[in-house]
Amino acid sequence: MASDQRPSVPTDGERITISGTTLSVPDAPILPFIEGDGTGPDIWAASQPVFDEAVRRAYGGKRRIVWMEVLAGEKAFNQTGDWLPSATLDAFREYLVGIKGPLTTPVGGGIRSLNVALRQELDLYACLRPVRWFEGVPSPVKRPGDVDMVIFRENTEDIYAGIEFEEGTEDAAKFRALLQEQFGPRYKKVRFPETSGFGIKPVSREGTERLVRSALDYALANKRKSLTLVHKGNIMKFTEGAFKTWGYELAEREYGDRVFTWAEYDRIKDAQGEDAANAAQKEAESAGRMVVKDSIADAFLQQILTRPRDYDVIATLNLNGDYVSDALAAQVGGIGIAPGANINYLTGHAIFEATHGTAPKYAGKDQVNPGSVILSGEMMLRYMGWTEAADLIVTGLEGAIRQKTVTYDFERLMEGATKVSCSEFGRKIIENMG
Numbered sequence: 457m458a459s460d461q462r463p464s465v466p467t468d469g470e471r472i473t474i475s476g477t478t479l480s481v482p483d484a485p486i487l488p489f490i491e492g493d494g495t496g497p498d499i500w501a502a503s504q505p506v507f508d509e510a511v512r513r514a515y516g517g518k519r520r521i522v523w524m525e526v527l528a529g530e531k532a533f534n535q536t537g538d539w540l541p542s543a544t545l546d547a548f549r550e551y552l553v554g555i556k557g558p559l560t561t562p563v564g565g566g567i568r569s570l571n572v573a574l575r576q577e578l579d580l581y582a583c584l585r586p587v588r589w590f591e592g593v594p595s596p597v598k599r600p601g602d603v604d605m606v607i608f609r610e611n612t613e614d615i616y617a618g619i620e621f622e623e624g625t626e627d628a629a630k631f632r633a634l635l636q637e638q639f640g641p642r643y644k645k646v647r648f649p650e651t652s653g654f655g656i657k658p659v660s661r662e663g664t665e666r667l668v669r670s671a672l673d674y675a676l677a678n679k680r681k682s683l684t685l686v687h688k689g690n691i692m693k694f695t696e697g698a699f700k701t702w703g704y705e706l707a708e709r710e711y712g713d714r715v716f717t718w719a720e721y722d723r724i725k726d727a728q729g730e731d732a733a734n735a736a737q738k739e740a741e742s743a744g745r746m747v748v749k750d751s752i753a754d755a756f757l758q759q760i761l762t763r764p765r766d767y768d769v770i771a772t773l774n775l776n777g778d779y780v781s782d783a784l785a786a787q788v789g790g791i792g793i794a795p796g797a798n799i800n801y802l803t804g805h806a807i808f809e810a811t812h813g814t815a816p817k818y819a820g821k822d823q824v825n826p827g828s829v830i831l832s833g834e835m836m837l838r839y840m841g842w843t844e845a846a847d848l849i850v851t852g853l854e855g856a857i858r859q860k861t862v863t864y865d866f867e868r869l870m871e872g873a874t875k876v877s878c879s880e881f882g883r884k885i886i887e888n889m890g
């Protein structure tokens with residue numbers, strides 16, 4: 457790190473650039489990374505050698521990653537007095553693609569989430585979280601292999617936008633007065649207005665459309681079975697309900713020849729009856745059109761347990777996506793191997809990160825599973841077009857699990873397993889790359 461706290465830029469690498477929507481990746485790209493808080497440093501120490509080794513083996517030295525550390529969280533605060541230095545944001549803007557460890561967010565007060573701030577500042581509107589089972593991973597369900605879903609979580613709006621008024625503050629009083637003056641009947645519905653905090657939930661047509669578009673593009677390009685819009689639109693009609701309506705409208709308007717929506721189904725059913733609607737859906741499916749459906753979030757959470765095979769690509773709002781990510785991760789063996797990416801498909805900016813947090817009770821113990829960050833790196837390599845290196849990481853992880861040399865989270869549920877540390881698990885992945 458340079459003394460003015462700007463990262464020292466390596467001289468032996470180059471920037472990834474974008475032309476239109478196509479990335480141009482040099483053989484030695486500079487990739488910014490944030491180590492993260494809590495267990496972040498342990499995980500990073502185990503993960504970086506895996507990425508470097510996968511790239512070395514795949515390309516025999518022709519390609520390599522030039523890492524550039526940037527600061528955020530406690531490390532940044534201790535070194536710069538700033539939780540999220542502007543130099544860090546600038547680096548992710550300039551170098552397009554990067555990766556981060558988890559960052560701590562205090563509950564109930566203190567700083568707002570740095571994770572959310574990074575997504576908002578860089579407008580990384582799609583949080584992409586694929587959830588699949590790796591053979592041998594212990595799971596609380598009978599058929600974890602039935603889970604193969606890809607979550608597209610809207611990443612910049614919803615209650616996470618951060619417009620909140622704390623109970624007892626001047627701002628809460630001002631907001632309450634506004635509600636009372638301008639929206640009297642609705643104000644009367646607030647049960648205990650004097651002691652309420654308030655949160656605002658913005659959900660826009662543009663925000664919904666760009667998220668649903670990226671989910672549809674992904675689902676169609678990867679020949680997935682269906683796309684489900686997950687919402688709580690029966691209760692939050694003009695936010696979550698609108699998400700569903702706008703999602704269907706976009707699917708029909710821009711992808712009408714390639715999809716069949718349940719909105720279309722309902723229109724046919726209302727006009728011509730259920731048999732006609734069923735026949736139309738069957739015909740559309742046999743013509744190769746993908747089904748776009750929706751599910752109310754609470755029912756969805758029980759159905760992913762009872763009939764996971766009914767769901768494939770998921771598009772949902774920010775808070776639902778947060779809950780759904782952890783629930784699905786648990787189904788395939790836990791948050792220890794739950795990767796993710798925050799992407800702006802229009803600008804190419806992307807920051808890869810695990811679904812889990814800092815797991816503070818394990819910090820500094822070299823104990824947790826580095827799999828989520830390692831698989832986030834695997835996603836990053838694939839995003840860069842370095843698929844051979846990405847494939848080696850998957851092979852290595854599968855091998856380590858097959859040998860039952862796993863971290864505590866798997867070992868405690870796996871019969872006959874050998875518990876290894878976070879760093880050893882990283883080494884096991886390397887050994888198993890073949």
Ligand SMILES: NC(=O)C1=CN([C@@H]2O[C@H](COP(=O)(O)OP(=O)(O)OC[C@H]3O[C@@H](n4cnc5c(N)ncnc54)[C@H](OP(=O)(O)O)[C@@H]3O)[C@@H](O)[C@H]2O)C=CC1
Nearest residue numbers: 558559560561562571791792811812813814815824825865
């Ligand atoms: N994107 C990000 O950076 C995120 C940050 N956070 C932040 O992280 C902090 C802690 O959040 P918390 O709610 O405790 O959630 P965490 O995800 O950090 O931890 C919850 C539990 O998940 C398990 N777990 C987490 N990581 C791993 C891992 N690598 N390997 C194995 N098991 C793991 C542990 O379970 P067990 O106890 O059973 O072993 C742990 O106690 C908060 O400040 C939160 O805001 C949270 C989510 C995302």
Ligand SMILES: O=C(O)CCC(=O)C(=O)O
Nearest residue numbers: 560561569571572778811
């Ligand atoms: O920012 C945080 O602290 C939590 C974020 C989170 O849970 C997530 O993105 O899944």
Ligand SMILES: [Mg+2]
Nearest residue numbers: 778781782811
């Ligand atoms: Mg979460």
